[in-house]
Amino acid sequence: MTVGLLAGPPSAVADPGTCSAGWTVDRVVSGIGNLENLDSDGAGGFYVTGIVDGYLAHIDARGQVEKLVTGLQNPAGVRVAGKYVYFVTGDGLTAGPGTLERYDRETREVTTLLTGLNGPNGLLLLPDGDLLFTTIGVTGVPTGISRYRPSTGEYTRTWANVPLSNGIALAPDGKSIFTDNMTLRIFRVSLDRPAEQTVIAGAPRLMGLFDDMEATRAGQLFVADHMQGAIYQIDTASGDSCSIITGLIKPAATRTPPDGATSVRIARDGDAWTLFATSMDGTLYRLRPPAGLDLTPATPQR
Numbered sequence: 001m002t003v004g005l006l007a008g009p010p011s012a013v014a015d016p017g018t019c020s021a022g023w024t025v026d027r028v029v030s031g032i033g034n035l036e037n038l039d040s041d042g043a044g045g046f047y048v049t050g051i052v053d054g055y056l057a058h059i060d061a062r063g064q065v066e067k068l069v070t071g072l073q074n075p076a077g078v079r080v081a082g083k084y085v086y087f088v089t090g091d092g093l094t095a096g097p098g099t100l101e102r103y104d105r106e107t108r109e110v111t112t113l114l115t116g117l118n119g120p121n122g123l124l125l126l127p128d129g130d131l132l133f134t135t136i137g138v139t140g141v142p143t144g145i146s147r148y149r150p151s152t153g154e155y156t157r158t159w160a161n162v163p164l165s166n167g168i169a170l171a172p173d174g175k176s177i178f179t180d181n182m183t184l185r186i187f188r189v190s191l192d193r194p195a196e197q198t199v200i201a202g203a204p205r206l207m208g209l210f211d212d213m214e215a216t217r218a219g220q221l222f223v224a225d226h227m228q229g230a231i232y233q234i235d236t237a238s239g240d241s242c243s244i245i246t247g248l249i250k251p252a253a254t255r256t257p258p259d260g261a262t263s264v265r266i267a268r269d270g271d272a273w274t275l276f277a278t279s280m281d282g283t284l285y286r287l288r289p290p291a292g293l294d295l296t297p298a299t300p301q302r
Contacts, residue, residue, distance in 0.1 A: 098137070
């Protein structure tokens with residue numbers, strides 16, 4: 001399937017009193033279901049998950065979309081590691097048992113690594129090659145953040161006890177991570193001592209529903225918000241926050257959240273770093289920053 005590049009920004013870019021000035025926004029692809037998560041393929045394209053339609057897809061640098069794996073139950077977080085694409089299924093508060101799976105980019109084979117997961121959602125590849133994934137399921141005892149080591153198969157079900165956790169990102173120091181949960185707070189969790197958890201920020205708005213995130217080396221954290229259809233910029237040192245875009249919401253006569261922005265990722269856009277975002281409206285957005293804003297990602301693999 002091919003989806004053409006769409007010109008022009010979405011209808012709600014500017015939000016008075018926010019930090020939207022200087023950002024430019026366009027659609028890379030649109031009309032491809034309900035996008036939940038994304039990660040860069042390292043060549044100008046992305047791997048994305050469609051949570052309702054149940055697929056893992058690839059969007060190349062020309063905007064061509066290919067569904068690689070279909071028939072998945074609520075796929076969510078996705079991360080690229082060399083020739084593999086890792087992803088989770090079973091996202092949701094009351095979804096069926098979830099899985100951690102691996103897609104081989106060379107052979108197109110899919111391998112199931114873990115089963116019986118409790119609503120896995122966000123996924124993060126650590127510098128040492130381990131994977132962290134958040135869980136939001138309530139069908140069993142909340143499991144917080146889990147850790148999996150692909151090289152050995154070692155699995156720690158509750159690595160960090162942050163119940164109902166959702167988004168996840170590496171912090172600029174490389175020694176901790178950021179995560180959010182249903183309490184509308186963002187936590188810093190030490191990689192060496194995961195029991196050490198500190199709150200760095202709260203919701204920028206009274207009503208919100210945080211989703212996935214990514215940090216820069218300069219200490220800025222970008223977070224998707226379902227409820228407002230927003231992308232927030234948060235200073236992780238001060239906790240100050242603002243919205244750079246709002247209104248990324250799936251059109252419908254009646255709103256049924258989660259139906260807004262789902263994930264952000266920093267990737268190369270020519271010679272510059274650019275912010276990309278997915279939304280339940282089936283669109284992959286490209287958000288180019290204002291001059292002077294350093295978007296170098298905290299994740300060293302980039």
